[in-house]
Amino acid sequence: MTASTMTLPGSPHLAYRGPQLFIEDLAVADLARRFGTPLYVYSKASMLAALSAYQRALKGRDHLVCYAVKANSNLAVLQVFAQAGCGFDIVSSGELHRVLAAGGDAAKVVFSGIGKTRAEMRHALEAGVMCFNVESEAELELLSDVASGLGRTARVSLRVNPDVDAGTHPYISTGLKGNKFGIAHERALATYRRAAALPGLEVAGIDCHIGSQITDTTPYLDALDRVLDLVEAVEAAGVPVHHLDLGGGLGITYTDETPPSAETLVQQLLARIDARGHGHRKVLFEPGRSLVGNAGVLVSEVLYLKPGEQKNFCIVDAAMNDLARPAMYEAFMGIVPCVTRDDVPATHCDVVGPVCESGDWLGRDRDLAVASGDFVAVLSAGAYGMSMASNYNTRGRAAEVLVSGSQAWLIRERENPAELFAAERLIPQG
Numbered sequence: 001m002t003a004s005t006m007t008l009p010g011s012p013h014l015a016y017r018g019p020q021l022f023i024e025d026l027a028v029a030d031l032a033r034r035f036g037t038p039l040y041v042y043s044k045a046s047m048l049a050a051l052s053a054y055q056r057a058l059k060g061r062d063h064l065v066c067y068a069v070k071a072n073s074n075l076a077v078l079q080v081f082a083q084a085g086c087g088f089d090i091v092s093s094g095e096l097h098r099v100l101a102a103g104g105d106a107a108k109v110v111f112s113g114i115g116k117t118r119a120e121m122r123h124a125l126e127a128g129v130m131c132f133n134v135e136s137e138a139e140l141e142l143l144s145d146v147a148s149g150l151g152r153t154a155r156v157s158l159r160v161n162p163d164v165d166a167g168t169h170p171y172i173s174t175g176l177k178g179n180k181f182g183i184a185h186e187r188a189l190a191t192y193r194r195a196a197a198l199p200g201l202e203v204a205g206i207d208c209h210i211g212s213q214i215t216d217t218t219p220y221l222d223a224l225d226r227v228l229d230l231v232e233a234v235e236a237a238g239v240p241v242h243h244l245d246l247g248g249g250l251g252i253t254y255t256d257e258t259p260p261s262a263e264t265l266v267q268q269l270l271a272r273i274d275a276r277g278h279g280h281r282k283v284l285f286e287p288g289r290s291l292v293g294n295a296g297v298l299v300s301e302v303l304y305l306k307p308g309e310q311k312n313f314c315i316v317d318a319a320m321n322d323l324a325r326p327a328m329y330e331a332f333m334g335i336v337p338c339v340t341r342d343d344v345p346a347t348h349c350d351v352v353g354p355v356c357e358s359g360d361w362l363g364r365d366r367d368l369a370v371a372s373g374d375f376v377a378v379l380s381a382g383a384y385g386m387s388m389a390s391n392y393n394t395r396g397r398a399a400e401v402l403v404s405g406s407q408a409w410l411i412r413e414r415e416n417p418a419e420l421f422a423a424e425r426l427i428p429q430g
């Protein structure tokens, strides 16, 4: 990198070299011209660097990092993690199909989620997943029934709800009493006893996931203490608990957040585990956002600049159907030009998409020096971007590209809007 390199917050593999924004060794504007927009672009090096931060901190420990597939479920992304030895955290049969298609190992898969169906349980048992993270007593009973019917044993870990405030957006907080997730702390001991008694089940561990985009270690440590209290009570009742699954949730930098690094978080948690005499247990993590979030950008073309009396709008060709986070959580996502220019003045504007909703915005009150036809990059869009995309307004979903050094692979083709209704049927006439 040259002296004029300027790295963007949270994204070591994204930097300006002179006026051009580069991802690894490729100019983002060139990728936009080559593959069209809207376009998701991911850096492979960035994903691997994020993963190795967890792996470094866990070195020498019996551990498994299970990438949370929901954050970005593109097959090539899963392939990168599978090849790096990762396990996977899935929440549906569809995600299991993806993991297996990408070369992932079923024996390294944990199956989370509060609404697993009988068919999904059967699929996961037949594939041989490592563990089911069970979220209710009713689910436990059904899993026992399905496993016994198949003549198999389901390894289970109970997801407990520690009632800890992760200090994050209410829609992405999961570890509070009022959330739908996990088994209440007070019910957990009785549920472990039940799990140990039911046929077709084998207690393997304990699980906890308190929310997403967490920027402080304190809630993790509080949740861990509650989990370890439970493990002690459960083992005193004669039910061995082998692994501790501490979930995902570590935040990333979108703007000025300063989350702990994965190393810091893991080191603090391991220190507490050791201090409380649980150092012999296998430790699992389920990170999603922190592995892929800062690895990706959403590239979009500026269609029109629309000055207004109260507001100026920069209308781009990406919209809430491509990236739902701003519309859904009022989330801030950085937006930068792919080529900086000083021949046009910066406009104070809202960056909006073409979808027919006033909630269709990607950024509010931004200062951007761009003209129609320029490309902009929405930063930190690697997590919960494409995986939450829809066809609203019958818009085809974006293409995706994976970059490694100076190579770029098209890892998902752009959807053709003319083919989006292929599965629909007209009713017979007459």
Ligand SMILES: Cc1ncc(COP(=O)(O)O)c(C=O)c1O
Pocket (backbone or CB within 6 Å): 068, 071, 089, 112, 113, 174, 209, 211, 212, 213, 247, 248, 249, 250, 286, 287, 288, 289, 290, 383
């Ligand atoms: C059970 C479970 N594990 C892991 C994750 C991944 O979370 P994050 O992407 O915040 O790391 C989630 C999503 O919040 C989840 O619900």
Ligand SMILES: N[C@@H](CCCC[NH3+])C(=O)O
Pocket (backbone or CB within 6 Å): 070, 172, 212, 213, 325, 383, 384
């Ligand atoms: N979709 C959320 C994260 C959800 C985490 C899943 N439990 C986001 O974009 O921030």
